[in-house]
């Protein structure tokens with residue numbers, strides 16, 4: 001099958017550089033807790049720094065990137081639910097950085113927000129030790145929270161997978177980290193991060209989509225196989241709308257949190273920046289055949305992400321029929337009847353009301369444009385209390401709105417109850433849409449609350465919520 005407007009301009013390749021194995025001396029041990037169970041947890045190491053990788057296949061040259069341990073994505077960090085993640089981070093960039101553990105309900109001091117929860121990790125050799133327990137199983141990711149639009153945009157991100165205590169039985173557990181790059185013809189990353197055009201419109205949409213840091217052409221599968229596919233959208237701004245070439249994926253988790261298994265609405269899985277989905281993808285196609293996975297989110301820009309390429313030999317006659325259901329994580333249930341209600345208005349952008357916008361600011365939350373991490377919180381919530389936030393998108397653009405340190409239930413969309421009352425940490429709010437979310441403010445600290453289109457975040461669509 002041919003698609004006219006291929007966003008992906010280049011062909012497949014492979015990558016992955018040797019990791020520097022320098023031993024890191026730990027400078028800061030903020031939030032250190034010692035209990036016996038940690039004794040056998042390995043200390044992992046992430047080095048943020050420049051590198052090169054064959055993002056685009058030869059004959060294109062390698063691409064200079066910023067990555068963790070020299071690769072894009074950085075290493076997949078995997079551990080079991082309830083275990084303690086210990087990561088020594090070293091910063092070999094020319095600028096300050098931090099690491100944020102997106103979606104994890106962790107202590108505030110480990111959240112990786114510069115100036116707010118920690119001092120930034122100094123350029124050219126600064127170090128920081130992150131150490132925290134992971135309460136929830138699921139698919140998460142990590143990325144800097146300092147000048148994210150360029151640091152994430154140049155390749156600093158990786159998957160963080162927390163396995164269930166008893167993982168469901170599948171043939172393969174696969175992670176696809178999706179990214180979108182704006183490359184020049186020589187495969188180098190185009191500059192101009194944070195230009196006002198990107199800031200005030202849809203963000204930095206690129207021209208090249210990668211899966212796990214390379215342009216993917218095929219993904220080899222076998223008929224009858226059952227795959228757990230973990231999708232992570234690490235793009236600055238691109239929203240994906242994936243169709244699976246006649247396959248019927250079942251969504252079993254969103255943003256790490258289990259959900260009643262269901263098929264994507266209208267056969268298309270929509271994933272805004274920072275969002276994740278766990279799918280059960282059963283290989284119901286024919287041996288020897290190819291089935292394209294396509295991205296149809298932007299009407300003029302449909303393209304083929306890759307082909308599911310069936311090997312000649314089936315694995316079994318047909319995939320298992322049992323439904324995979326994940327056990328719920330122990331997130332406190334908001335008391336909707338007793339909840340305090342708050343309205344949060346998102347405004348600005350081109351084709352919207354931009355009065356009063358200046359200094360490169362294009363967006364606002366409740367009328368305030370914020371681009372510094374330390375500021376007056378939008379809301380001050382009493383620890384342990386339940387809250388319903390009515391998010392009103394008064395703009396002509398999509399916004400994936402992310403709250404740190406908590407997961408929230410999505411109650412309604414445009415006044416209609418959601419089918420699954422899903423738990424999310426990042427909710428995609430469509431133009432002019434209103435959605436209600438609910439959560440228990442149980443995690444003390446100052447938590448960022450912002451749009452995850454990184455250009456929108458940088459241009460004012462950022463705020464924070466204080467829980468005390």
Ligand code: C2O
Pocket residue numbers: 100102143145274402404448450452
């Ligand atoms: Cu994934 Cu505040 O970020």
Ligand code: CU
Pocket residue numbers: 398399400451452453456457461
């Ligand atoms: Cu936005």
